[in-house]
């Protein structure tokens with residue numbers, strides 16, 4: 001666990017806490033001093049050196065290495081893209097849907113996952129959604145849906161809607177037994193605990209920097225298992241997908257033999273400068289300790305919400321980072337929280353409170369106090 005002193009030191013790096021109680025890392029991570037410094041370093045390099053592309057492409061390759069190490073992959077298995085959607089689209093463009101045409105996904109996926117694969121129906125894909133039961137999508141529901149016609153199974157590690165955590169490893173095992181691939185979307189968890197794509201045995205892994213990785217929008221990473229890369233040739237492409245982007249030969253299409261083939265155009269250099277120091281910061285604190293801290297806060301929030309009789313959309317054994325409470329009037333409860341300078345968010349009827357290494361028990365208690373004063377805005381157990 002983090003000591004109080006360590007926690008205070010971490011928190012001091014995030015100036016938003018001087019103004020607000022920040023419980024919205026599921027939307028956007030808070031701004032760290034090292035991230036501000038990263039932005040400044042980019043601006044300084046641009047101002048003072050004009051067009052230091054050698055230096056910028058060096059940073060770009062350094063970021064690939066750094067992220068690969070963060071998830072237990074090799075740098076050549078990582079593509080740097082500008083959004084998770086861009087990464088999924090690059091993979092989708094490389095697939096054919098004969099004889100395997102089915103894309104099987106749970107209804108807790110982030111909408112972009114549905115949209116992209118539904119768009120592939122014109123190319124022969126067929127999307128099959130698995131409905132939730134009692135707020136969960138059990139592994140046996142995947143077992144029933146995945147068959148010998150299934151091409152791919154996208155799985156969100158933690159759902160943006162309700163904080164439900166999927167058993168990715170079990171789903172991957174099942175999918176592989178039936179010859180399907182697994183695409184893990186870790187946007188709602190990456191940065192909160194150690195991650196090892198090899199141990200999970202996923203085929204594709206995606207995340208972006210703006211949430212628990214504490215970076216800006218406009219930067220995401222796609223991991224593709226090395227063995228799959230040679231057989232997948234994206235038709236969404238560009239010069240930064242080539243073996244040598246600086247060959248400048250318009251007549252020659254020579255895709256990189258590595259995951260770089262899933263990239264497209266000029267990399268988002270400013271975003272790399274901003275994001276990578278945050279990755280260092282998280283690694284320095286220690287991902288195991290971050291996970292333990294988030295779990296402790298999540299327990300406190302769940303226990304307090306239950307004591308008030310508030311209905312949770314997140315399972316009560318959750319380790320976080322996203323705890324979602326059912327509300328009768330989301331706009332009103334968000335406004336009451338905002339009056340106390342508490343930043344949270346909501347989706348449908350769920351009030352989303354998300355916890356990260358910089359949050360304290362006082363943050364949790366401040367939010368719970370507002371809930372207690374506004375119980376009429378929350379759904380309570382036994383309400384129906």
Ligand SMILES: Cc1ncc(COP(=O)(O)O)c(C=O)c1O
Pocket residue numbers: 082083084085086110112156158160185186187188208220
């Ligand atoms: C789980 C998850 N996946 C994907 C996305 C969208 O990613 P992008 O906008 O980078 O395509 C989000 C954004 O909130 C998300 O929460």
